[in-house]
Every structure is written in C-alpha cells, then in structure tokens.
Amino acid sequence: MAERAALASLVVALLVLGLKGLAYLLTSSLALLSDALESTVNVAAALLALLAIRFAQRPPDATHPFGHTKAEYFSAVLEGVLVVLAALLIAREALPRLLHPTPLGDLGPGLGLALLASGLNGLLAYVLLREGRRLRSPALTADGYHVLSDVLTSLGVLLGVGLAGLTRLWVLDPLLALLVAGHILLLGLRLVRQSVGGLMDEGLSPEEVARIQAVIARELQGKALEVHDLRTRKAGHRAFLEFHLVVPGTMPVAEAHRLCDRLERTLEEAFPGLAVTIHVEPESERKA
Template sequence: MAEGAARLSLVVALLVLGLKTLAYGLTGSVALLSDALESLVNVAAALAALLALRVARKPPDQNHPFGHTKAEYFSAVLEGVLVVVAALLIAKEALPRLLHPVPLEGLGPGLGVSLLATLLNGLLAYHLLEEGRRHRSPALIADGHHVLSDVLTSTGVLLGVGLSGLTGLWVLDPLLALLVAGNILLIGFRLVRHSVGGLMDEGLPPEEVEQIRAFLQERIRGRALEVHDLKTRRAGPRTFLEFHLVVPGKTPVAEAHRLCDELERALAEAFPGLVITIHVEPESERKRV
C-alpha cells in the first residue's frame, strides 16, 4: 500500500536524521552537517508525501469529479522547494569553513554512525522506488529519488571526510559540503520541474502516446476508420486519455458503443492507470491522417 510506504519513509527519515546529527556532533564536520540537513528535508518531505497520499486516495466528489490525485504533485513541489532551502543552508555553513578550515575530531565513531544511516537510506530508497512504480505514485517516486540522491551524496561525504582525516587537508570538508549543496540544488529544481508539469496537465511523452496510437490502430482494424485528436494528461497515478473514434456512417449506435467498451477494457489492461474518454464520430469527420 502506497500510504504504508510513506509511513515507513517518515519513520526511517527520523531515525536517519538522529544518526546523522549524532555523526555531526561527534566530528564537527560541516560536510556531515550538510548530510544531516538534507535528512531534515527528508523528514519534512516524507510527512508531506504521507498527507498528500491520504488526500489523493479520496474518491471523486461533487467539487472534484476527476478525483484528488493531483494532491501528490503538491507534495513533490514542496519537497523540491525544501531541497533548495537545504542547499542554501549548507552553503551558508560551509563558506566560512572554506576560508578558515577547522581540524575534525572523533572521525572513527562519527563516520561509523553516518555509514549506518546511509545503509538504512539505501534500503529505504529501493523500497520507495519499487512501491512508487507499482502504485504509479509521483509522491513516492519523488521521495525515493530524493532519498537515493541522499545515499549517493552521503557516500561521497563519507569518503571525502575520511580522506581529509587521513591527509590532514581539512579544507576538503567544506568543499564537500558545497558539492553536496550543488547536487541537491539540481535535484530540487528537477523535482519542481516534474511536478509543475503534472499540475499544468502535461501529457505523456511522445513515444508513449505513439504506443497508445499504434495499439488503437491495431484494435480498430476492420471495425472503425481511424482515431484522431488523441490527447493525454497526467494526474498523479492516473493518466487521462481522450480521442475521437471515426466509424462508418451506417454503424448502429449499439455496435459503436460495444466497440468503445472493448477498446476501454483493452487499453486499461495494456496501459494501467488510464482513464479513457472516447468521442464517436461518423465517417464524414474522417481526417485521413
């Protein structure tokens, strides 16, 4: 269940935040602090995803006849904004250290605690991405990609901080923090871009639209004349599809209706998550494209 994955994400995010904060407290490393700040964003994002999923699962009502699935995009937008804020906070902490490097202490225990947190995050990222794809949930997929980026940056931070301890090049610590900030800033912009596209009724990629078109052409062969004006739009785990189906002018209404029902069932089976609207037209409306 998508909501169960979101609850797990929140619990693990809180645990990882505690571990990374402990790692920073043991070492005083600004790079590990940057890692902890990103985990703070994970907690807020996991909470937002959980709330959004609860709203999104509500059935259609009088005020929302198409459902509430777009609520998930608000969660993903919020997560992107929080990531950007975290990047700015990291840069604020790292820049003074870049000019005045500070030796680090307690690296052994601190890096061990941080490694444990990174392993937990890795398992969580895998679980969120799997559940997000299974439930076609933008909120879970965004959360999973964010956690995965946290794993990658944490790994880099661990290696870099360890190297600075071995070499005594303490300036590596703030440099790593700034690299982490730049990386999560990029991730934040990507998250916002994807989610805004969903809120603006962005359609499926052209290659997916062509797959649907080819599927329909194969299914209507010998029974209808053409499909045109095919449009799609995303809404969380659902994708709304509409198109015009041109049938021979003497086709009985009952036969045209039966063909529409068959197409809807076939499309729903081949492309899960589709909500389909078909407009039947007579032969005179044929575009011959």
C-alpha cells in the same frame, strides 16, 4: 500500499536523521552536518508525501469529479522547494569555513554511524522507487529519488571526510559541503520542474503514447476508419486519454457503443489507472 511506503519513509527518515546528527556531534564535520541537514528535509518531505497520498486516495466527489490525485504534485513541489532551501543553508555554513578550515573531531565512530545511516537510506530508496513506479505515485517516486540522492551524496561525504582525516587537509570538509549543496540544488530544481509539469496537465511520454496508439490500432483493425485528436494528461497515479473515433456512417449506434466499450476495457487493462473517453464521429468527419 502507497500509504504504508510513505509511513515507512517517515520512520526511516527520523532514524537516519538521528544517526547523522550524532555523527556530526562526534566529529564537528561541516560536510556531515550538511548531510544531516538534507535528512531534515527528508523528514519533512516524507511527512508531506504521507499527507498528500492520504488526500489523493479520496474518491471523486461533487466538487472534484476527476478525483484528488493531483494532491501528490503539491507534495513533490514543496519537497523540491525544501531541497533548494537546504542547499542554500549548507552553502551559507560552508563558505566561512572554506576561508578558515577547522580541524575535525574523532572521525571513527562518526563515520561508522553515517555509514549505517546510508545503508538504511539505500534500502529505503530501493523500496520507494519500486513502489512509486508500480503504483504510479509522483509523491513516492520523488521521495525515492530524493533519498537515493541523499545516499550518493552521503557516500561522497564519507569518502571525503575520511580523506580529510588521513591527510589533515581540513579544507576538504567545507569543499565537500559545497559540492553536496550544488548537487542538492540541482535535485530540488528538477523535482520542482517535474511536479509543475504534472500540475500543468503535462501529457504522457512519447513512448507511452506510442504504446497506446499500438493497442488502438490492433483493436480497431477493419472496425473503424480513423482515430484523430488523441490527447493525454496525467494526474498522480491516474492518466486520462481522449480521442475521436471515426466509424462508417452505416454502423448502428449500438455496435459503435460496443466497439467503444471493448476498446476502453482493453486500454484500461493494458494501462492501469488510465481513464478513457472516446468521441464517436461519422465518416464525414474523417480528416485523413
């Protein structure tokens, strides 16, 4: 499903790029050009996401015993870098025209095409974010937020360019382009930070850890003495959990093993994609 969503993203990105490029040719609007340039990044990002998801779905092997899920983070990092480069390119084009504003061409058809492109992007962003959260896919989620940002900036550009056409204040066009560039720059930096966090084995959120602890406490009532050294990390749609389980010294090994199996099964059912490792210890290792 993740691969189909990424493929749909690539197809829509190509269509939207064509519509926005035509809108720029009809109007000569630098703001609409900046919007189209961001869509070139969308195409590259969608292609990277598709390739990363295909690679990440490979099963574990001898050299990658934990799987290939971190491949999605490389896609998200590259997407963030591309977004930053697009922002700098837009700023470079906008600054000279800020000093020498240029009248725009026929805005009606161009704005209509840009509005159609934004509608397609809005639908795509909704699908990508929904599937990215459901499948715990960093590549799809990053692509979804990127497309959503494109929708918001496109709507701002449409309003601004329309206002410039009504007032004949052509300086609004490069000003809008610079605002779009600033917004895109912040988005790119955020994507890079989030993706680098995943590559650095960033743990699950405090809310997710609290939910895990609640499940453990519920399942272990009266069956174990303590849980400590709980650690988590995430890698794409997979997450990993490790902790030490202190049991009474008189508990048979077979019973402790059954307890761990039941706990692992309950956690993995409550958190799809979670891999659990439990280290059993006797009560002499109790820390509390």
